[in-house]
Structures are given as C-alpha cells and as structure tokens.
Amino acid sequence: MKNKLSDLNDHLFAQLERLSDEGLSPEQIENEAKRAAAIVSIADQVSRNTDQRLKAAKLFADHGAVIMPMLPEIGNGTK
Template sequence: MKNKLTDLNNHLFAQLERLGDENLTPDQIETEARRGEAIVGIADQIVKNANLQLQAAKLAAEYGSSPEPYLPLLKGAGS
C-alpha cells in the first residue's frame, strides 16, 4: 500500500500550517478552510476504516485466527 496513517498525519499538519499563514488574504483563508474541512472529512473516514480493521484483527486473534489478513495497512510497512 502506498499511503500510510503517518502520511495522513503529515497532511493534517501541513493543512494546519497553511491555515496559520499570516499572509493569507480573507479569500485564501476561506479557500484553505474549505479545503481543511474536506481533508478532515476524508481523514475521519480513513481513521474509522483503520479502527474497523483493528477491531477485526483483535476479534480474529481472540478466536485463534491470524490477525494479519485484517491489517492491510501493516503489509509492506517495512518497504
């Protein structure tokens, strides 16, 4: 998988930095605020999906199955 949760964290902080730019015009602030809302909405869904995968992995492990198939975000994490 190409994107990781750490990438999401970096995007969120980058957006926060853009919103904090003192040189933005009111129109630019509005544009960045709308972009920020969109990013937060997508980020929320990504986090919910990761949480669901974690819950599935925990349930599988609890009942004696391998949790790995339920954790696609970890596959290839070292690559």
C-alpha cells in the same frame, strides 16, 4: 497502496500550517478552510476504516481462526 497513517498525519499538519499563515487574504483563508474541511472529512473516514480493521484483528487475536469465515479480509492477503 503506498499511503500510511503517518502520511495522513503529515498532510493534516501541513494543512494546519497553511491555515496558520498570517499572510493569507480573507479569500485565501476561506479557500484553505474549505480545503481543510475536505481533508478532515477524508481523514475521519480513513480513521474509521482503520478502527474497523483493528477491531477485526482483535477479534482474530481473541478467537483465532474460527472467526475467519466472518472476517475474510484478514486472512486472504488482498488488503
């Protein structure tokens, strides 16, 4: 996958810029607000997933290979 957390950050700031456009009509503002809500929802899920992966990596760092049977995604190179 080509997407990185820095790309997510770029998308969030781009949406913020769109919401800050003072030339938007009320209807456009409403549409952008809905779009922003959808983006934030997805961004929250990406953040939660990233947090889970970091927690798994910390478990591996703290406990070594003994934890691998409980964390199969860390060591198999598929993700």
